[in-house]
Amino acid sequence: MLFLGFLPDKYIFPSVIKACAGLSTLGIGRQVHSLVSVTGFGLDTFVQSSLVHMYVKCGEMKDAHRVFDRMLDRSVVCWSALVAGYARQGYVDKANELFDEMRSFGVEPNLVSWNGLIAGFSQNGLLSKSLLILQKMHLEGFKPDGTTISCVLSVVGDLEGLPIGIQIHAYVLKQALHSDKWVVSALLDMYGKCGSPSAMMQVFYELPQMEVASCNALVAGLSRNGLVEDALKVFKQYKDNKIELNVVSWTSIIACCTQNGKDIEALQLFREMQLSGVKPNAVTIPCLLPACANIAALMHGKAAHCFSIRKGISSDVYVGSALIDMYGKCGRIVDSRHCFDSLPARNLVCWNAIMRGYAMHGMAGEAIDIFNLMQKNGHKPDFISFTCVLSACCQGGLTKEGLQYFEKMSQEYGIEARMEHYACITTLLSRAGRxxxxxxxxxxxxxxxxxxxxxxxxxxxxxxxxxxxxxxxxxxxxxxxxxxxxxxxxxxxxxxxxxxxxxxxxxxxxxxxMGLTKNPGCSWIEIKNEVYILLAGDRSHPQMAQIIERLERLNMEMKKSGYLPDTNFVLQDVEQQDKENILCGHSEKLAVGLGLLCTPPGSALRVIKNLRICGDCHTVIKFISMFEGREIFVRDTNRFHHFKDGMCSCGDYW
DNA sequence: TTAGGGTTAG
The missing domain is CATH 1.25.40 (Serine Threonine Protein Phosphatase 5, Tetratricopeptide repeat)
Known part of the structure; x- marks a missing residue:
């Protein structure tokens, strides 16, 4: 428009300025402001008002106030915006003073002015200030609306103020605002954050209407309180009632599953989400990826990676750090590093994720390089960085270095040692025989x-x-x-x-x-996009006969090469042959056996185990890697074992 | 025809 020689008028400028009211567009906004000044529109009330709003939204209170001071006709809208801006930045007195000043100028605050003030205080976490304004407003005869209540409630949960939340709930009922959809979701959110899921369910049972916002608040709140089954049930109810769920709903339920150990369910829900036509976004992916990482579902993780690239979100730091973590935990440390290297900007989480990956793979040298590099790049290590570098030293057997880092942590970096650091050092010393x-x-x-x-x-x-x-x-x-x-x-x-x-x-x-039984050994293997779970001694897999036969054949070959089954790992008091059979039934061996049967010769196998790998299995898998010419990755609770040509990356030290 | 307030997912 400017290029063609047309100038915006007093109707167009406000819209343009409004579009600039974001942090990334503030620079353009300032240019438009200059244009406004030179073209003489700087005296128009609407143009000035939109400028005040733009600066307030961007937190530039000085600029906002400068424009405001020059205004001849200050509407209630403009006063309210300025007041809210100061409140949001925590300038309590300034906001209150301006609010009173507005009245002395003969401008009466309206509901939006009151709400703006309350919203500002709430966004700054100033619960008591918000409550004071609510009280004042009430005393002056202003009836609050759903916005007022949701603003006040939004800051209650974070301060563990359940009694206050209950009081506000009572007030809501008295004011007959309990059917307002904003109030409903704010109440659910508050009870969830205050750790009162039963109160949430009560609100849910009395819902006037099922809305997507209440579904989202319920799922998030139940998940926060660890009630996955309830969250899944509620989610299903909304789905069955044909409530149109959005990306937040799906992302919340997926996050709920991954955060509560329901990884397979998370993957299924992600699929269902896509089938329902809701498009995942840059939040969905980092919520889903931990599920892939936990069960080493590499194909699913890769698919999510491809999706991120197509969607142009693979450079997002949240997506990026989740990808680094996922590849690391799926045994693909090189891909993990590639994701790390290709990020345009990295935060501490990214550095810690790649370091943890190297630690899990026993690559202590690389982990230490990253630890040094991150500091050269201006990132100060936090307690998690130290957990990573210490566990890398543990896995790599670098006892001396580990002890040095432990000492430096408090002395040079001023970070107090936490439980996990002591656990690392205990492991470090005791594995070295000390x-x-x-x-x-x-x-x-x-x-x-x-x-x-x-x-x-x-x-x-x-x-x-x-x-x-x-x-x-x-x-x-x-x-x-x-x-x-x-x-x-x-x-x-x-x-x-x-x-x-x-x-x-x-x-x-x-x-x-005491009725205690050993936690059953359990391993997973992903074959052609399917995740197979094998339990120790469980013979129910349809191909079990073939698996056992294959393992027994390998067993014979191994014995010919001088391998002796290490039956110290069998606890049951049984005959030697039975002990060998029990060893044969260890879940990691079964998973490797299934992998050998179902994948092309020479391809790599990736197995995850829920316990530490057993010593006999370790020996057997080393042999299999050589005899079958396969690379085999086994992730146990501690680390990765990368078996190749009869050797393991842990150097038999784990 | 132009200016105003709030939530939910990492």
Whole structure:
């Protein structure tokens, strides 16, 4: 328009200025402001008003006030915008003064002015200020509307103010505002954030009408309180009632599943979302990717990556960091690094994600390089960065370096050691056989060690067959986690390794009298877009006979090459042949067996296990990698084992 | 025909 020689008029300028009222467009907005000044429209009330709004929206209060001061005719709209702007920035007195000044100029505030003031205070987290205004407003005879209430409520939950929330709810009922859809979702949101899901459900049962906003608030709130099943039920009810769900609804329910261990469900919901015609966005993808990462569903993760590229959101830092994490956890550290390198901007989460990936893969050197590089790039490591670098040192056996980083953390970086750091150092020391030092450090910890710390010590006591310390750690663990059978198993393993059979039986009796059974070993493998789950000793898979046959054939080959089954890993008191059969039924072996059957020769296999990989399986899979000429990745609870040509990337140190 | 307030997902 300008190019063609036309000038905007007083009707067009406000619209243009409104379009500039965002942080990214403020620069253009300032240019338009100059144009307004030179063309003489700077005296028009509407143009001035829109300029005030633009600056307020961008938080540029000085500029907003400068324009405002020059105005001859200040409407209530303009006063309200300025007041709200100051309130949002936390200038409480200034906002209140201006509000009163407006009246002394003969301009009466309207509902929008009151709401703007309250919204401003709420956005700044100033609950008490918002409540004061609500009270004042009420006393002056102004009836609040749904906006007023939702503004006040929006700041209640974050401050754990359930009693105040309940009071406001009572006020809502008195004012007969409980059917307002904004009020309903604000109430749901408040109760969710205040940890009162029962109150949420009460609001839900009394809903005047099912709306997408209430669905979203319900799902988010139930999820926040860990009630996944309820969230899924509510979500289904909205779906069955043909309520048109939006991208927030679907993203919320997917996030709910991934955050509560329902990864397969998350993947199914993502598919359903697409079938329903709702397009995922830059929030959906980082909510979905952890599901792919958790169960190492690489194909699903890749599909989400391709989608992000097509949609032009793969450079988003949230998407990017989720991709780095997903590839890392799916055993594709090179792809993970590629995602990291191709991000135009990285935040601390991205740096920590790639570092954690290297740590999981036992690539301590690379993790340390990243740790140094991030600082050169101006990112200060946080406590998570240190957890990553310490666990990298753990996995890589870099005991000396790990101890140095631990010391530097508090001394040079001023970061107090947390539980996870102590757990890392316990592992670091005890894996290096320095069990006594580990125990001394635990005793000197400034807070009570948790089960992770004692568990790290106990596992290493098993490796080094240290009975006395193992007993100490186990005693602590029995108190901290009375129902965790794994600790009993570890202790009895320690006794068994020393041939202390009476103690072995004593521990097992204790276990069985408490009704504890070992957490069943469970492994996953993704084959052609499908995720298969295999349980230890479970023979229900349709191809189980073939799997066993294949493993037994390999077993014979291995024995010819001098391999001895390590039956120390079998706890049951059974005959040698039975022990071998039990070993054969370990879930990671079954998953590898299924992979061998169902994938082309020579292709890589990726298996995830819910427990630490067993020593015998480790030996067997090393053999399989050589004999079958396959790369095999096994992710256990601690790290990745990359088997190739008969060797493992962990160097048999895990 | 032009200027105003609020929520929900990482």
């Amino acid at each position: 069990l006594k030092e580990a125990y001394s450090m635990i005793k000197e910890m400034p807070f009570e060690p948790d089960a992770c710390v004692w568990g790290a010590l106990l596992s290493s006591c098993r490796v080094y067959a240290n009975v006395s310390l193992g007993e100490v750690a186990a005693e602590k663990l029995f108190k901290l986690e009375p129902n965790n059978a794994g600790n009993y198993v570890l202790l009895s393993n320690i006794y068994a390794a020393k041939g202390m059979w009476n103690e072995v039986y004593r521990v097992r009796d204790a276990m069985s009298s």
